Amino acid sequence: MLNIDFETIDLPVVSILEDIKKQLVLQNTLIIQAPPGAGKSTLVPLALLDESSTGKIIVLEPRRLAARSIAERMASLLGEKVGETVGYRIRFENRVSEKTRIEVVTEGILTRMLHSDNSLEGISTVIFDEFHERSIHADVALALCREAQQILRPDLRILVMSATLNLPQLVDLLQAPSVTCSGRQYPVDIQYTGGNDVRMLPDLTAQTVLRAIKETKGDILAFLPGEGEIRKCEGLLKKENLPVEIHPLFGMLPKNKQLAAILPNPKGKRKIILATSIAETSLTIEGVQVVIDCGYARTSRFDPGNGLSRLETVQISIDSADQRAGRAGRLGPGTCFRMWTRATQDQLAEHRVPEIMEADLADLVLDLAQWGITDPSQLSWLTPPPKGAYSQATELLHQLEALDCGRITEHGKAMHRxxxxxxxxxxxxxxxxxxxxxxxxxxxxxxxxxxxxxxxxxxxxxxxxxxxxxxxxxxxxxxxxxxxxxxxxxxxxxxxxxxxxxxxxxxxxxxxxxxxxxxxxxxxxxxxxxxxxxxxxxxxxxxxxxxxxxxxxxxxxxxxxxxxxxxxxxxxxxNPRDLAPLVKERDLITWDTRNGGLNAVRELRVGSIVLQSKPLPNPDQSHLQQAIVDAVQKEGEHLLDFNKQVEQWQNRVLSMRKWHPTGNWPDVSTGNLLMTNNEWLVPYLQGVRKPADLKKIDLKSALHYHLSAEQQTQLNRFAPEKIDVPSGSSIRLEYQPNGAPPVLAVRLQEVFGMTDTPTVDDGQVNVLMHLLSPGFKPVQITSDLRSFWDNIYFEVKKELKRRYPKHAWPDDPWAEKAVRGVNRKKK
Known part of the structure; x- marks a missing residue:
């Protein structure tokens, strides 16, 4: 039994401890929401210790400094040293013993525990603390714990704890109830200092610290993106000879200096703590009443395009800003100086981007492969891993011989250990x-x-x-x-x-x-x-x-x-000799329009580096054709002769596609023809070697004969290329790509005596007549020729007589003989 009297501990989370225990009797998964400083990280695991007599409690922390600090705090409440009832395990550091019943772990250690024992035998409860930070290790571990809980260990209890959660999304994923602690947050006076410049953060932060020293009391916690900015700001402040202690706080700082930043000054001197986002949550920093927030954090972002991760300085989200401000209100009323404007505040994202969306996923893919999972969709994710980054990580692991056809190799298992x-x-x-x-x-x-x-x-x-x-x-x-x-x-x-x-x-x-x-x-x-x-x-x-x-x-x-x-x-x-195992022989057949067309070579390569290249003897014809097919897909509109006749053929077929939707007419739009050129162009590629050869292909014939014989007949019947007019001319129609009525552009004198508008599609579609002057200029557009003769011709005639006085413009167009050439006026 524990010798802790929780009722005597003046922390808000005490009020919900009994509710947590009752909920865990009814179900195996629970969400706990409590503000910073409520005591959830230390008191919830201790309160569950008596309820977990059958196994250990594992607490997953996203940061090493927090893991140590929380373990030490719990051990001190028990009156013990770390490594007895409470211990911790982080990378390259282990403080646990046979007596340890609560383990605080981080950096993928929980995932490794799952791999060594899928059912987590001997563990009764897994607590995901500060889950709002959405570390990739927490996301992976939660997915795997859920899998183990659903298949092997229905008695395994999972608790997800945070101060700022996207609660509806998490409740929906876990199908679990939530318990909320109202907390004891004192009011924090938020002051916006105005515009900011990321290049001037150390200077601007130092100026804000000097202002805060004059206007406020209590220790000051200032947030900066990284060690570089912290060191510069520290140097600027030390030049001021202030009557305060200045402490940096970041992950790579030695342990004794981290403790000096966290613990109260032994002489009661006022402290300035210059910290990264490591101080947002979990850590208890005594004496802080003032927070200065620069509004930025440093994050690692992975680019699947080049396989590299890079550190970027980015604006924080609203939940991060709230977490930081909350640090000022733990002991009493506090002040938070936000180094941005109110307008900027309204533009901040509500939640931080989960690490899984921006991280290198090589570790994750190897973890899943060790678990036996080749497709990440087999697991339930709060945020699924991005496909591009996942594919790139999988490709890398194949290069490193950790995977073979997606499955982990013996070498991969050794790597995973x-x-x-x-x-x-x-x-x-x-x-x-x-x-x-x-x-x-x-x-x-x-x-x-x-x-x-x-x-x-x-x-x-x-x-x-x-x-x-x-x-x-x-x-x-x-x-x-x-x-x-x-x-x-x-x-x-x-x-x-x-x-x-x-x-x-x-x-x-x-x-x-x-x-x-x-x-x-x-x-x-x-x-x-x-x-x-x-x-x-x-x-x-x-x-x-x-x-x-x-x-x-x-x-x-x-x-x-x-x-x-x-x-x-x-x-x-x-030494290039060391690259011998990596040198690969590759036959490469490509199309390069600028350099003359087909290029068939045999290359010795290290990846994309070409060591030697020589002409490929007797290249396979099908490979040559495939290279052309690929090139046409990318740049075919310029490689092939898409002339006016081809365009009109396309529009005729597209019109039939619209007029007869059940006729199985193909999509012959240019984009689709290029993407499917392997279906109709290949028979014409024999002997093609250079761009000029492609231009010689009769594209209209190639496309037309790709239609079935029945479709060829129907196309000529329902969408003819030309229409005969009374003058004896056969006039070419101009079809539209959207199936609109085709245009018949014809000189007015060639249709004297024609009573009705010509039609296509077996009389279903009237053509749109562009009636032209002798100089081939449009004088009228109509789809009703009879109405034109009856109502409009006589007005048009006046203008034509003025412009073309030598031509005959009869009073009775119905009876006039149509002519091809000049119908001169009788003298």
């Missing part, structure tokens, strides 16, 4: 085979952490590893290198190898990078100019003065994917 990105896992496993595991562990750490030397050191990643090994040998580590070395040490323990300070062979580094990034093999372009073509087809460049700028081959680790020409940040020289 390593707690790192699939790229790094593949590199470590391949390094073990090639005998350079020590280098791989240092390289893996260097790839995962920030560049310890900065861009001024150039792009050679080997310089970073050499600096790491030198400092390691001398037993003096800078802060940045110390962090990298700790990660490398964790990897060494994981794969079972010793540290190394030996001289590095840069070509070995290049080979290891190829294992991790096979699509980022770079080959110098002709003329070099520090430009490289990557094996994925992209173009990138190094600085012209960089030591690696004139290398023939590079293995690129970090780059940005700007349009046109990307920029390399970290790379290693590469």
């Amino acid at each position: 390593l707690p790192c990105h699939p790229r790094i896992a593949h590199m470590l496993l391949m390094a073990k085979q090639h005998g350079n595991l020590q280098l791989a562990t240092d390289l893996a750490a260097m790839l995962e952490e920030r560049d310890p030397l900065g861009r001024e050191a150039g792009i050679d990643i080997n310089l970073r590893i050499e600096a790491l090994r030198k400092q390691r040998a001398e037993n003096r580590m800078s802060k940045k290198m110390s962090r990298i070395d700790k990660v490398a040490e964790s990897y060494r323990r994981l794969v079972g190898c010793n540290e190394s300070n030996e001289v590095i062979d840069p070509y070995e580094t290049g080979l290891l990078l190829v294992f991790a990034y096979p699509e980022r093999i770079g080959h110098a372009r002709v003329g070099n100019n520090a430009q490289f073509q990557l094996s994925n087809g992209s173009l990138v460049m190094a600085g012209h003065q960089d030591d690696l700028a004139h290398e023939a081959w590079l293995a690129v680790a970090h780059l940005n994917a700007r349009e046109g020409m990307g920029k390399i940040f970290l790379a290693s020289p590469l």
